[in-house]
Amino acid sequence: MSGPSPSSVTTVPAAPVSHLPDGRLDVLDILRGLAIAGMILVHWHQRIGAEAGGWQDGIAWVVWVLVEQKSWGIFAFLFGVGFAVLLRRLEDRGEVVVPIYLRRLAALALFGIVAEVGFGFNVLFQYACWGLVLLAVRRWSTGALLALALGAACARPLVAWWTGTMPWAPDQSLTQAVATAAQGSDYGALASARWALFQEARIPDTWPELLPDTNLVLFILGLLALRHQVIEQPKRHLRLIAGWMSFGLLAWAAWWLVLRHLASDARTDALASGFGLIQEQWLCFTYIGAVVLLLAYRPWWTERLALFGAAGRVALTNYLLQVAVVDLLASGYGLGLRLAPAAYLLGAVLLFTAQALASRAWLERYRMGPLEWVWRVITYWRPQPLRR
16 A cells, blocks of 8 residues: 555665565655554543643643644555555556445445544544545646645635634534543443444535545645655655645744634634645644655665554554554543553553564564455455465
8 A cells, every 4th residue: 555566666766765575665654653653642642641730741742732633644645645556556457446446445434433433533434535535536637636635725714714613513512422421431332422423423414514624635645746756756856845844844833833823713713724724734744754855865764763664564453453552541441541741651652662563573474464454355355365
């Protein structure tokens, strides 16, 4: 799901060299691993964190300002790259694209339902939904795709500014029911409350709930990055990468230093985000560009970050495992933990380290992660080799 065919890697001297047998680009797996690490930290911060005061507030502040939203942004961008890789490979092999791609999205949607109803995390189902758009627009010109990304970024803020409300926001009574059930010890009641919230959010009664969000923006930019070989040949796109890195940094700084102080309601929220164009989440572009350029100009860092790469190769399995662990630790049916920032920082580091080491050990015997294998079997609808 990540990287070009082996021939395209070996014939391009400016590309980061992949030493993996299936032609995957190391940089994409390392970026996935870094995103997984960031999401673990954010999930511990959001679900397990407790107020501590003093110097520990600095830890929570750093997670909030520098990691939250950005790790999800990297993950979404890489999913866009991965979907584009699949589309390209299918078309290069002359296979029928639509049924294979739809099965892949259907399987991802099932994983997403498990994650959302079972553990309260909704990212994967959203990815499956917006992945459908990539199928429809995959042959559009670069200009048309950029226009679509611009429209996707502005859609919700424009509606919020025009109406003065956020009509796509979930029913507060349902979100409160989930929060109440999460404090109790009855997992069945918690899953039922989450299922009700899932249905309300996914079966909309009004059109604004169908408006795109930043996930579609990042998917499109991931598709374009693959189309123009930005990640495969970063040295040939240095100015473009530097420009996006600068934009991400400036947007983040502008939002945190100025724009967020303007927000007080739906209309001013829309203005404060520059109608979706100036968001602190765009700092993810700075992070992505920094890693891509680091590995292009200092390739020995590939080995130093190999543990992140191992975790990234098993990203789907690691993501679902981490949300299950976090939900078990945080919710009333489990341990109901609440930890000060220093403690949850240590817990997040230990969980990621365990996942990364387990991923490396697994990949010594198997070609892909267990859920990645299930995903691939459903995608191609035939048995796939797993053992090396």
